[in-house]
Amino acid sequence: MSNVIPSHRQRTKGMQRIDLAYAELASSEVVRDINRDVVLELIRTRQPISRADLSRSTGLQPSTISSIAEQLIGERWVIEGPAALRPRGRRPTLLSINPGMVIVVADVRPNQAIVGVVDLNGRFLSRESLPLVADPERGVRNLIACIERLIPQHPDKSFEGLGIILPGRVDPTTEQLILAPNLPWAGYDIKKAIQAAIPLQVEMDNDANACMLAELWFGRMEGVRNAVLVTITEGVGAAILANGQLLTGRSGLAGEFGHLCLDPNGPVCGCGRKGCWEVFASTRAAIGYFQELRKQAGRPEQPAPTSFELINLAEDGDADAIEALNRQAHYMGQGLRIIVTALSPELVLLNGGLTSAWDRFGPIVEAELAQNILTGTPPRIVVTSDVELARLRGAAALVLQRHAGYSRSNASDGKPVRRKRSPKKNA
Ligand SMILES: [Zn+2]
Secondary structure (H helix, E strand, C coil): CCEECHHHEEEECCEEEECCCCCCEECHHHHHHHHHHHHHHHHHHHCCEEHHHHHHHHCCCHHHHHHHHHHHHHCCCEEEEEECCCCCCCCCEEEEECCCEEEEEEEECCCEEEEEEEECCCCEEEEEEEECCCCHHHHHHHHHHHHHHHHHHCCCCEEEEEEEEECCEECCCCCCEEECCCCCCCCCCHHHHHHHHCCCCEEEEEHHHHHHHHHHHHCCCCCCCCEEEEEECCCEEEEEEECCEECCCHHHCCCCHHHCECCCCCCECCCCCECEHHHHHCHHHHHHHHHHHHHHCCCCCCCCCCHHHHHHHHHCCCHHHHHHHHHHHHHHHHHHHHHHHHHCCCEEEEEEHHHHHHHHHHHHHHHHHHHCCCCCCCCEEEEECCHHHHHHHHHHHHHHHHHCCHHHHHCCCCCCCCCCCCCCCCC
16 A cells, blocks of 8 residues: 655544645655655754664664665765764764755845855854845846855865745746845846856745745754744745645745735835835834934934844934834734734744844734734744844755755655555455
8 A cells, every 4th residue: 555645634633634636645765755854854853873763763674774874875964973882782883964065055135145155954154245236147146256256165065055045936836036026136047047157956935935944944843833934124024834834825925924015005115015014014114214213303314224233223222223123013013913813823933123132122022913812822933033044044944955854844744654564455
């Protein structure tokens, strides 16, 4: 009997429904891939680990574990370390993630791009930032030049791929940036241009989706199946994890909560419509509030601060900065209320904007959300303080999910698949 891949199986209490329109029968190859991903995940989270412990943890036969380990070593994901110290008997050699394998990552934002090198454990090895050019051809050329400078700095590493996160939506079929209200690069074939110059497989996706994948890969999602991740930068983006799967929607456009209308008479948004959530809750909005408050109070004109500087001003007690960020926090809460009402997530992850000063501004967001909850308690909110690292790990996760562990979140529920014995004929 074949197994049905569990991603297409919907569990309700005591009942299991299989959607035949999407069900595929698992070939032995798929079973092997799922088991490989589960073993890789165990090595990553419990390294260094012996083959015997892997067999005990998964319930897979020692011979199966051995052949998966050989495959992972052959693919250079895993290395064999020193022997474990045991009082007597054979000393098992331990398996670890290969620290020599790395990923080039790029975080493209409306005003700047950050390019870096991250290893498979999510550690930063180097980074460089560059101002972003609006013209896509020149902008991508600068990005390529930066990547070409970074790679030779790590002659002892082997590069697995290049992950790029973008402030917009990438169609999963065409792999083209099709919507980016704050970056005029939509329609330009970014992937083709980069792949023509850099000999690495390129993966690109929306920044929020990538950060959600990074949470699955490196993060705090243990057991959580329904979550929303909101990125707050020059715009506001979101990713949705529903029943353990990233929701992409038609053409990869799901999650554009930043462009839900809060006020039809509000300011014009980068998307061309009026009063979107992001014109009230983005870092750009907070800087706007600050400038407006200073003007109203008749204070001397000065150049607009960056979002980082604005938070520092607030931490130093600047009344205008505090008021500007209070407003942003209030609008953050308003938008989150819509998301929570629509999706009822267990967990809300926030990344960017106010999250580096959450002690001060978090209570405003949480109060706004709690006030308007339909029933029960509001979902848990978890914030990311190291926003830059979280975003670059997101770019790395795009490469990791393509080459290792795709089934971890999507097909296997993190459990190994054991082949069932074939039923006897005529039984
Ligand atoms: Zn908009």
